[in-house]
Amino acid sequence: xxxxxxxxxxxxxxxxQEARLRxxxxxxxxxxxxxxxxxxxxxxxxxxxxxxxxIDESGMPKERFSAEFPKEGPSILRIQQVVRGxxxxxxxxxxxxxxxVGEQYFGPGTRLTVT
Amino acid sequence: xxxxxxxxxxxTVSEGASxxxxxxxxxxxxxxxxxxxxxxxxxLQLLLKYFSGDTLVQGxxxxxxxxxxxxxSFNLRKPSVHxxxxxxxxxxxxxxxxxxNKLTFGTGTQLKVEL
Numbered sequence: 001x002x003x004x005x006x007x008x009x010x011x012x013x014x015x016x017q018e019a020r021l022r023x024x025x026x027x028x029x030x031x032x033x034x035x036x037x038x039x040x041x042x043x044x045x046x047x048x049x050x051x052x053x054x055i056d057e058s059g060m061p062k063e064r065f066s067a068e069f070p071k072e073g074p075s076i077l078r079i080q081q082v083v084r085g086x087x088x089x090x091x092x093x094x095x096x097x098x099x100x101v102g103e104q105y106f107g108p109g110t111r112l113t114v115t
Numbered sequence: 116x117x118x119x120x121x122x123x124x125x126x127t128v129s130e131g132a133s134x135x136x137x138x139x140x141x142x143x144x145x146x147x148x149x150x151x152x153x154x155x156x157x158x159l160q161l162l163l164k165y166f167s168g169d170t171l172v173q174g175x176x177x178x179x180x181x182x183x184x185x186x187x188s189f190n191l192r193k194p195s196v197h198x199x200x201x202x203x204x205x206x207x208x209x210x211x212x213x214x215x216n217k218l219t220f221g222t223g224t225q226l227k228v229e230l
Binding site: 004033035041042043044045048056058059091093095103104105106107108109111 | 119151156157158159160161164205207216217218219220221222223
């Protein structure tokens with residue numbers, strides 16, 4: 001059973017460009033979480049999605065950031081008009097749902113560098 | 116609001132010595148508690164988790180943790196550290212809320228193992 005997959009692993013964008021990060025959850029998992037890790041810090045929750053629904057986006061910046069988890073395909077975290085402060089590692093985690101409450105499996109992360 | 120404190124930013128131990136990493140949490144209800152390990156440039160791997168029941172939890176790689184409700188602590192221990200244990204360790208708290216099970220992480224403890 002393949003783990004959580006994220007791509008790309010590394011992404012370099014110039015200021016003002018768009019960044020698109022993808023996350024494919026583990027097979028059978030219908031819940032996806034996105035976290036951001038700034039240098040020398042722990043992970044901070046951004047958003048929680050189920051298929052076709054955003055359940056909790058309390059950790060998302062109000063502007064430029066959006067997330068989706070369509071019926072088919074991976075979850076996407078989109079950052080428009082990136083700024084240097086967006087440089088961070090972005091991790092996706094999946095869980096099988098309330099039956100597996102609390103146990104989240106993390107992907108390897110996407111390391112975004114804004115130049 | 117839930118929070119996690121890991122008071123030790125860096126810890127150095129000799130190989131073969133015992134290890135204890137501290138974690139204190141704040142949570143308004145019964146917490147779900149986790150320890151994750153992160154190697155450089157990698158994602159997070161779950162070491163162990165506590166949901167309920169026995170307060171001494173066994174995990175992978177010889178790690179264990181003890182939940183002490185009276186002290187709001189969930190310290191990680193290992194009787195004999197191996198050089199391959201050098202990594203960053205994160206304590207996290209979660210729980211069922213109206214919006215899923217987002218995890219709140221501590222800032223991490225960087226473990227260095229001296230040979």
